[in-house]
Amino acid sequence: MIELRAFEPADAEELIAWVTGPEALVTWSGNSGFTWPLRAEQLAAFHASDPSRRALMAVAAGGAPVGHFMLRTEPPGRSVRLGMVLVSPEVRGRGVGRAMLEAALGAAFAEPAVQEVNLGVYTRNEGAARLYERLGFRRGHTEPRATRVGGEWWPSTTMTLPRATWRPHRPAGR
Ligand SMILES: CC(C)(COP(=O)(O)OP(=O)(O)OC[C@H]1O[C@@H](n2cnc3c(N)ncnc32)[C@H](O)[C@@H]1OP(=O)(O)O)[C@@H](O)C(=O)NCCC(=O)NCCS
Known part of the structure; x- marks a missing residue:
């Protein structure tokens, strides 16, 4: 069972520990700068620079943080950008990411004006892209030169989930 709560400054060190190297940092945060x-001060400055971003933590039963993501409502308010999706390396591959993203979509579509959720995923991150597809996202445009990492361009694909094709997840027993 996964629950969501707002990111707090005290979460920064744990989150930083989940980002295990320079390539993992880009995979997770894209062109966020x-x-x-990664240091806590970078995260604090990032959050302060745009208060329209909602940073959320996924916590397991017992309250241990297991994941993180961000939602940002894009003007004029019909679409939400999902980003900075990350699950603790210790619990990957056990369904946490899927459960967290189902909850994230519920949070995004809770606002009636929101008609779609979109995101960007590097083409080399095929596992994440397949997970998004299983949640209903469809692949759109691929930007071949999205980010330059160590002399190599990483292409990135935009993925979109319209409200009309979103299938809300209802946890068992509810
Ligand atoms: C992507 C990520 C959030 C997925 O979280 P997770 O908890 O491992 O995902 P789940 O256990 O819910 O996996 C869901 C499905 O996706 C598959 N999957 C997830 N990540 C995968 C990967 N890297 N490679 C292959 N398959 C993957 C799982 O096999 C699983 O498939 P199944 O439902 O058929 O069993 C996690 O791997 C992560 O934090 N990666 C590093 C950061 C990142 O890539 N973020 C996304 C940026 S767009």
């Missing part, structure tokens, strides 16, 4: 090694 973070530099390796």
